Amino acid sequence: MTDYKFFCFNGEPHYCQVIRDRNSNETIDFYDMEWNHLPFVGLNPVARNGVQPVVRPLHLDKMIEICHKLSKDMSFSRIDLYVIDDEEFFGEITLYPASGYGKFIPEKWDLTIGEILKLPNKFTPPPPRIQGNEINYALAA
Numbered sequence: 001m002t003d004y005k006f007f008c009f010n011g012e013p014h015y016c017q018v019i020r021d022r023n024s025n026e027t028i029d030f031y032d033m034e035w036n037h038l039p040f041v042g043l044n045p046v047a048r049n050g051v052q053p054v055v056r057p058l059h060l061d062k063m064i065e066i067c068h069k070l071s072k073d074m075s076f077s078r079i080d081l082y083v084i085d086d087e088e089f090f091g092e093i094t095l096y097p098a099s100g101y102g103k104f105i106p107e108k109w110d111l112t113i114g115e116i117l118k119l120p121n122k123f124t125p126p127p128p129r130i131q132g133n134e135i136n137y138a139l140a141a
């Protein structure tokens with residue numbers, strides 16, 4: 001069974017990690033949403049690309065639509081989907097693939113992918129308090 005793992009940033013799927021032959025000769029390939037093969041592997045330290053490219057799934061548009069709905073309002077999520085008997089199935093939502101310790105090869109892709117993440121600014125510290133000639137940067141209680 002082929003795993004389709006969609007990396008979604010701020011509700012938008014950007015990459016699909018395709019895992020094939022998990023129980024024998026596992027391969028991992030990444031594709032963008034136009035189904036262009038991307039020049040990296042990752043998260044599994046022995047990951048390698050498949051010899052043959054992955055054919056664009058017939059259900060890709062529907063899977064992308066599912067990912068939009070499931071990842072809405074999340075800074076990052078990985079949505080795992082499967083196609084069985086011509087029907088899409090949900091696997092899981094993962095917030096920290098590889099517990100956040102996975103690496104991409106080549107290494108430059110760690111930064112490239114990380115730069116897509118836009119975290120909400122939920123905390124703005126108060127301005128410094130000026131007391132006489134001193135500036136106090138401590139947070140006000």
